Amino acid sequence: MNNKIGPLNNTLDRCVAVIGLGYAGLPLAAVIANSGRSVIGIDVDKKRCGKINNGINPIPEEEGLDSLVRAYGGKTLVASTTYQDAKKCDFFIVIVPLFVDENNQPDFSMLENAFRNIGKVLKKGDCVVLETTVPPGTTETFVKDWLEEESKLHVGEFYLAYSPERIMTGVSVSRLKEFPKVVGGVDQHSGKVAFDVYKQFIGNLSLVSTARVAEFIKVIEGCYRFTNIALANELFKIAEELDLDFYEARQHANHQYCDIHLPSTGVGGHCIPVYPWFLIKEMEKRKKPDFTIMLQSSHGVNDGMIDYWIQRIIVYCKEVKKPLPHVKICIKGISFRKGVKSVHKSRNLALARLLKEKGLNVYVYDELFTRDEIEQMNLSFSTPDMVDVVFDPFTLELMSQESR
Ligand SMILES: NC(=O)c1ccc[n+]([C@@H]2O[C@H](COP(=O)([O-])OP(=O)(O)OC[C@H]3O[C@@H](n4cnc5c(N)ncnc54)[C@H](O)[C@@H]3O)[C@@H](O)[C@H]2O)c1
Known part of the structure; x- marks a missing residue:
């Protein structure tokens, strides 16, 4: 193993390449540009690249991003579709999505494409860091192999680390400045090299022992939130059944050692509902499915919330003095989370579609989507004031025309 840092000594002069300029990558690229x-x-x-180079922020709902893209886009933050343009960079950060397929198995194709392309421009002394959330072990196996195969270099001649993205869409810029971030290398030296560079633009950074630990940290954080939401959903249903105010009880139950999350229509987006599958599938492969019983049942609880809400909406509609198919229902929000313009794995979109399939007179309103965008999803648009019953999936409030 080569222990010399070589050309990496001058971390301040480093040109950084960020691969993937989406919800996670663009705020990161902008924060790095802002550090000089x-x-x-x-x-x-x-x-997307064209917009960024013209100083136009393609994610306007991301707080604080407009001014950064306007200041640096096309200047010190240059977007390109060509990996050759990153040849002069010596620090590469990859943040392209990893989805799971219809069998909930991770699909590495986008990551493989990104790393093989980096491998073609990789030089001795360069450092590559993966930020996408992945099953533990990915960086030291697949990623290392793809880079070594394409570059004909070996780890030691280049450096390889993992540092999970821990932003939250909507507040990514401030999270990057404040939220604890970890980094771990596939060997000690790689971890240290990556740490020294990140330290230049990340405020709250810790070096952990390995890339595998850093990968696990991000996955278990997601699993905690996923199972906690399942617990909140289950307790909410029980409280309703017992005619208790769940929110009052939660407020007083939560303290230093108790942090029950909020109930919901289920969990959407391409992060939280996906990460438990990384562990469930790995334990299945190792013939240890009984190690993930809680993660598996949390999927059952969270996925079952749509049926629960459909029943609640139907019961509520029966109070309206109209035949059920004539009652106009508005689902006030279809994005997977409030304030994020994305319907990826959205339970709220699925809820609206299921109500429609059941023959109910359902309309959709979402302040982030235009009438045209909603109609393109094969749903009818209406403002909430034009219907009989409104369901807000973000507050879980059911309201009738009379109660508003
Ligand atoms: N969005 C979040 O809140 C969030 C939070 C934490 C972690 N993450 C992690 O970030 C990853 C990416 O999420 P995102 O929200 O930024 O996704 P996104 O879909 O918003 O953006 C991904 C971008 O990568 C680009 N891309 C895909 N394949 C590419 C390739 N081979 N080369 C170059 N570009 C490519 C796409 O065009 C797109 O612009 C997630 O899989 C997750 O692991 C996201």
Whole structure:
């Protein structure tokens, strides 16, 4: 193993490449540019790159991002679809999505494409860091192999680490400045090299022992939130059945050692509902499915919330003095989370669709989506004031025309 840092000594001069300029990658690229470094952003989406280079923020709902993209886009933050343009960079950060397929198995194709392309421009002394949330062990196995195969270099000649993205869409810029971030290398030296560079633009950073630990940290954080939401959903249903105010009880139950999350229509987006599968599938492979009983049942509880809410909506509609199919229902929000313009795995969109399939007279309203965008999803648009019953999936409030 080569223990010399070599050209990496001058971390302040480093040109950083950020691969993937989406919800996670663009705020990161902008924060790095704001720290005084030049950044080459690589994204396969030509339109997105064009906007960034013209100083236009493609994610307007992301707080604080507009001014950064306006200040650096096309100047010290240059977006390109061509990996060759990142050749002059010596620090590469990858943040492209990892989805699970229809059998909940991770699909590494986007990551493989990104790393093989980096491998083609990788030089001795460069450092590569993965930020996408992945099953523990990914960086030291697949990622290392893809890079070594394409570059004909070996770890030791280049450095390889993992540092999970821990932002939250909508408040990513401030989270990058304040939220604890960890980094771990596939070997000690890689961890240290990556740590020294990140330290230049991340305020709250810890070096952990290995890339595998850093990967596990992010996955278990997601599992905690996923199972906690399942617990909240289960307790909410029990409280309703017992005619108790769940929110009052939760407020007084929560303290230093108790942090019950909020109930919901289930869990959407491409993060929290996906990460438990990484562990469930790995334990299945190792013939230890009984190690993930809680994660599996949390999926059951969270996925079952749509049926629960459909029943509640139907019971509520029966109070309206109209035949059920004529009662106009508005689902006030279809994004997977309030304030994020994305319907990826959205339980609220699924709820609206299921109500429609059941023959109910359902409309959708979401302040982030235009009438056209909603109609393109094959749903009818209406403002909440034009219907008989409104369900707000973010507050779980059911309201009738009379109660508003
Ligand atoms: N969005 C979040 O709140 C969040 C939070 C924590 C972690 N993450 C992590 O970030 C990852 C990415 O999430 P996101 O929300 O930014 O996704 P996104 O879909 O918003 O953005 C991904 C971007 O990568 C680009 N891309 C895909 N394949 C590429 C390739 N081979 N080369 C270059 N660009 C490519 C896409 O065009 C897109 O612009 C997630 O899988 C997750 O692990 C996201």
